[in-house]
């Protein structure tokens with residue numbers, strides 16, 4: 001099975017607690033209805049960082065201006081194999097919207113733990129909770 005390379009951004013902001021930005025996958029897409037971190041497929045010849053910036057523009061109409069590598073994992077779903085590069089996005093130019101009609105939300109770590117997420121994301125979320133604190 002051919003592995004699909006994906007760039008994903010975990011946008012972080014601090015209000016009363018640490019919050020991250022999640023988006024609900026659209027009907028008709030892989031893992032429809034689950035709450036993902038925005039991102040998508042890296043085009044051939046494209047760098048992961050360029051893909052991250054492009055996907056944030058397409059999906060959220062914002063520009064990540066500060067980001068760093070967080071972690072990388074490979075995951076095999078029954079129907080496809082993905083290689084996911086997760087970035088921590090600490091600064092955005094603009095206010096994110098669901099530019100493709102998807103629901104988006106800023107959630108704290110407790111709220112994130114309650115969401116239905118892609119199976120590949122579970123270890124990432126645990127790492128994020130350890131990194132940001134649980135509340």
Ligand SMILES: Nc1nc2c([nH]c(=O)n2[C@@H]2O[C@H](COP(=O)(O)OP(=O)(O)OP(=O)(O)O)[C@@H](O)[C@H]2O)c(=O)[nH]1
Nearest residue numbers: 006008029030031036037038039040041082118120121
């Ligand atoms: N964006 C994103 N994709 C994820 C996450 N976790 C995870 O397993 N994936 C999987 O990685 C793949 C991402 O592809 P995508 O559908 O977002 O790709 P895309 O934005 O380029 O859309 P497209 O299919 O319309 O070209 C999907 O199979 C998705 O299920 C995540 O947190 N964010």
Ligand SMILES: [Mg+2]
Nearest residue numbers: 038039040041
């Ligand atoms: Mg996408």
